[in-house]
Amino acid sequence: xxxxxxxxxxxxxxxxxxxxxxxxxxxxxxxxxxxxxxxxxxxxxxxxxxxxxxxxxxxxxxxxxxxxxxxxxxxxxxxxxxxxxxxxxxxxxxxxxxxxxxxxxxxxxxxxxxxxxxxxxxxxxxxxxxxxxxxxxxxxxxxxxxxxxxxxxxxxxxxxxxxxxxxxxxxxxxxxxxxxxxxxxxxxxxxxxxxxxxxxxxxxxxxxxxxxxxxxxxxxxxxxxxxxxxxxxxxxxxxx
Amino acid sequence: xxxxxxxxxxxxxxxxxxxxxxxxxxxxxxxxxxxxxxxxxxxxxxxxxxxxxxxxxxxxxxxxxxxxxxxxxxxxxxxxxxxxxxxxxxxxxxxxxxxxxxxxxxxxxxxxxxxxxxxxxxxxxxxxxxxxxxxxxxxxxxxxxxxxxxxxxxxxxxxxxxxxxxxxxxxxxxxxxxxxxxxxxxxxxxxxxxxxxxxxxxxxxxxxxxxxxxxxxxxxxxxxxxxxxxxxxxxxxxxxxxxxxxxxxxxxxxxxxxxxxxxxxxxxxxxxxxxxxxxxxxxxxxxxxxxxxxxxxxxxxxxxxxxxxxxxxxxxxxxxxxxxxxxxxxxxxxxxxxxxxxxxxxxxxxxxxxxxxxx
Numbered sequence: 376x377x378x379x380x381x382x383x384x385x386x387x388x389x390x391x392x393x394x395x396x397x398x399x400x401x402x403x404x405x406x407x408x409x410x411x412x413x414x415x416x417x418x419x420x421x422x423x424x425x426x427x428x429x430x431x432x433x434x435x436x437x438x439x440x441x442x443x444x445x446x447x448x449x450x451x452x453x454x455x456x457x458x459x460x461x462x463x464x465x466x467x468x469x470x471x472x473x474x475x476x477x478x479x480x481x482x483x484x485x486x487x488x489x490x491x492x493x494x495x496x497x498x499x500x501x502x503x504x505x506x507x508x509x510x511x512x513x514x515x516x517x518x519x520x521x522x523x524x525x526x527x528x529x530x531x532x533x534x535x536x537x538x539x540x541x542x543x544x545x546x547x548x549x550x551x552x553x554x555x556x557x558x559x560x561x562x563x564x565x566x567x568x569x570x571x572x573x574x575x576x577x578x579x580x581x582x583x584x585x586x587x588x589x590x591x592x593x594x595x596x597x598x599x600x601x602x603x604x605x606x607x608x609x610x611x612x613x614x615x
Numbered sequence: 616x617x618x619x620x621x622x623x624x625x626x627x628x629x630x631x632x633x634x635x636x637x638x639x640x641x642x643x644x645x646x647x648x649x650x651x652x653x654x655x656x657x658x659x660x661x662x663x664x665x666x667x668x669x670x671x672x673x674x675x676x677x678x679x680x681x682x683x684x685x686x687x688x689x690x691x692x693x694x695x696x697x698x699x700x701x702x703x704x705x706x707x708x709x710x711x712x713x714x715x716x717x718x719x720x721x722x723x724x725x726x727x728x729x730x731x732x733x734x735x736x737x738x739x740x741x742x743x744x745x746x747x748x749x750x751x752x753x754x755x756x757x758x759x760x761x762x763x764x765x766x767x768x769x770x771x772x773x774x775x776x777x778x779x780x781x782x783x784x785x786x787x788x789x790x791x792x793x794x795x796x797x798x799x800x801x802x803x804x805x806x807x808x809x810x811x812x813x814x815x816x817x818x819x820x821x822x823x824x825x826x827x828x829x830x831x832x833x834x835x836x837x838x839x840x841x842x843x844x845x846x847x848x849x850x851x852x853x854x855x856x857x858x859x860x861x862x863x864x865x866x867x868x869x870x871x872x873x874x875x876x877x878x879x880x881x882x883x884x885x886x887x888x889x890x891x892x893x894x895x896x897x898x899x900x901x902x903x904x905x906x907x908x909x910x911x912x913x914x915x916x917x918x919x920x921x922x923x924x925x926x927x928x929x930x931x932x933x934x935x936x937x938x939x940x941x942x943x944x945x946x947x948x949x950x951x952x953x954x955x956x957x958x959x960x961x962x963x964x965x966x967x968x969x970x971x972x973x974x
Contacts, residue, residue: 381715385701392703460699460760463663464716465689613667613684615626 378466382474383481386448390482399443400486403436410436411493422501423584429493430511430582434574437483437515441522442529442547444482446540448475449530449609468609472602476520476527483519487512507584514581517594521573522547524601531608547573550597573597616641617662617768617798622671624657624822631657632822633671641767644794646809647802649819655802656696658819659772662800663693676767689718692766692797696773698757702746706737706756709745710763717764727763735759735789751782758789762797769797775808787812806830831896840872840892842918845901848911849885857910858887864908865891868900880914890918 390396410432415425452458461471494508529543530536554575557568569576570593577594580587616639623633632654639645649655660666661673664684673680675687701709710728719727732741735755740748745756754774761769774790775783790812793799803809809816810830818826818833826833831841849857858876865874873892880888891901898915905912 378716381712385712389701389703455702456695456697457699457701459665459693459695460713460716463665463688463691463693464713465685465718466716467685613665615666 378470379474379477382461382466382471383477386475386478387481390444390478395447396444396482399440400482400489403440403486404489406436407433407490407493415497422497422503423507425501426494426497426503426507426511426584427582429490429497430515433487433490433515434518434578434582437487437519438522438547438573440486441479441483441519442526442540442543444479445475445523445526446530446536446543448479448527449605450533450536450539453534454536462609462613469606471609472527472531472606476523476602479523479527480516480520483523484516487515487519504584510581510584510586513586513591514578517581517591517598518573518578521594521597521601524598524605525550528601528605528608531605551575616674616676617800618672618674619658619662620672622658622661622673623669624654624661624666625669630822632661633669635671635819635822635824637817637824637827639798639800641798642795643815644790644799644801644813646813646816647800647819648804648806648809648816649802650804653804653819654822655804655819656772657822659693659770659800659802660695662768663691663770664688665693665695689764690767692717692761692764692769694754694757694761694769694771694774696776698753699760700745700753700756702744705744706732706741706748706759709756710759713760714763717766719764727765731759731763734762734792736785750777751779751785754778754782754786755789762793765796767798769793769799771799771801773802773804775803775805783808840894841896843891843893843898843901844877844880844888844914844916844918845891845905845912846880846886846888846914847905848883848913849887849909850911852885854879854885854887857885858889860908861887861889861905861910864904864910865889865901868893868897868904870894870897870900886913 407429411429414428414432420428449458452461494503494511497503498508525546526539526543529546530539533539533542550571550573552572553568554572557565557572560568577590580590617637619635619637621633622635624631625633635654635658647655647658657666661668661680662675664680664687667681667684676690678687678690680687701712704712707728710731711724714724714727714731715721732738735758737752737755737759740752745753748756754777758769758771758774761771771790775786778786787808790799790801799813801809801812806816815827815829816833817824845861847857847861849860852860862874862876865871870893871891872894873890875890877888877890879886891897896917898917902912902915
C-alpha cells in the first residue's frame, strides 16, 4: 500500500508541477461552463432537467479529461526511460498501476469538485434535491474512473503518448457506441451490448439522480477489467 | 554471488543472449565488455529483473530471478544506459522517492539519501532540479539511485557513456569506491574503461561469454603477451654496452618471448632502452635480473595496446558482421525456446578451444 501511495503522490506532484494538469482542468471547466450555459440556461427547463443536462455535458468532459490525463502515465515514463526505476524496484506491477490510477483519479476528483458551483447555482435559483446532485457526482467519478482505466491500459500498450491517447479514445468510443450497435442487432445480444455501453443506458440513471446498484457495479467492473489488463500488459513486457 | 547458467533471451524470434553462463563472486567488480549489440544490456536487464529470461537460470544472491523477482529487485541497484531520473524533481526529492520505492524505512531515508549524495559527490546540486543538471551529474544521480538502498549488487550499464574526460576520471573513482560494500557489474564497449575499473573482465560476443579474466590474462590468451618498455643505465659504459648487458640478463628470465632495442627514452652515458614481450607479467623478475647484472633500472613501463587487444578478442568488423548475419539466419531457423537447437547453430566455430570455461 505504501508503494501505491508513493507512486500516486509522485504522479500527482507531476500533474500539479507541470502546466498539463492545470491546462486540462481549465479546458474541461471552460467546456463545462459553456455547456451549462447553452444547454441549461438558454431555454425553459425544470431545475432537475438543467441539472441532468449539466451532468450529461460534464460526463463528456470527464471522459475526455480521463483519457488525456492517463495517456502519459506509462507511455511518458517509457519514453523518458524513468519507467526502469519502477520496473527494477521491489514494487509489484499491480502497485504501479494502482498508484498511477489513483493520481489520475485524484485529478478527476479535483476537476469534478471544481464544477460544484454550477449545481449550487441551480440550488440557489431553483429546486433540486441534494440526492440528485450527489448521485450525479458519483456517476461522474465512476465514469471518470472507467475512462482513466481505459486510458491507462492504452498507455501501457503504447510507447508514445499520442498513440496512447488515440488507442484510449478509440476504445472509449467503441464502448460509447455499443448502444447504437445494440439497436442494429436482435435480442438477446442487443441487451448485452446496451448493458455494456459506457454512457447511454448506464449513465442516464445517475444524471436523473437514480442510484442503481448494478450501474455502480458496471463501472467498477469496467475499471477493474482495464486496470487488470494494464497490469498484465506490464507483466508481459518483462517476458517479451 | 551471481550465478548465470545457460541464459537465453529472445526478442521474438531473434536471439539476443545465449547460451550465456557466468559466475560473479561477492565483492568483485566485473566488467562486461562487448561491441554494440553483443548482448550486454539485455544481460544486465535480466540481472536487474527488468526483463525475465526466455530460458536458463539466473540467481542473484541465491535467489532465482524468475521465482523471486520481487526479492531480487530489493537486492539489486541498477543504472540503465539512460539514467531513470525525473526532471521535475530536485536531486534530494528524487533520491528520497527512489529510496522509499526500494523499501528503505521512512526513518532511514534522510540518512541514506545523504550517504548516496556524499558518495556520488552530488552535494553541490542536491537542491537543484534534475532537469537543470549536466549529463555528468545525471549519470552520478543515476548511480546514487542505484545505491541509495545499499543493495548487495550494483549493475551499471555504460556509466561513462557521453561523459567528458574529467567526468570519466571521476566516474571511475566513483565506481571503484563501490568496491567492498557492493558486488558490481559494469558494462562498456571500451576495454580501457573496463580494465581501469574492474577486477575481472567478461568478454561478451553474440550473446555468449567468449573470454574471462584480467586484461593481462586476456592478452595472454590471445597470444599477444605482455609488452614492457624499460630504460637501464650502466655507469661509465656506452649505451650499446648497456643494451647488450641488459639483453643478456633479460634473456635469462624464463618466459621472455622477444627482446628488441628501442630508442633511448633519455639521453646520457650508458643509458639504453629495450622493449620486452613475455607470456605473462615478468616485470618483477626482469627488474631482479637487471639489478643482479649491476644495471640501474631508470624506468619500467607496461605498454598497453588496448585497441589491438580488443580487436583480437572480438575479431575484425567484417568477421563480426559475418557472425551477426549467421546468427540472424540461425535465429530465423529456430523457434523461441528451442534451446539445444539454437545452441548448436550459433556456437562460434572459429575459436572453440578459447571458449570460457567455468565463468
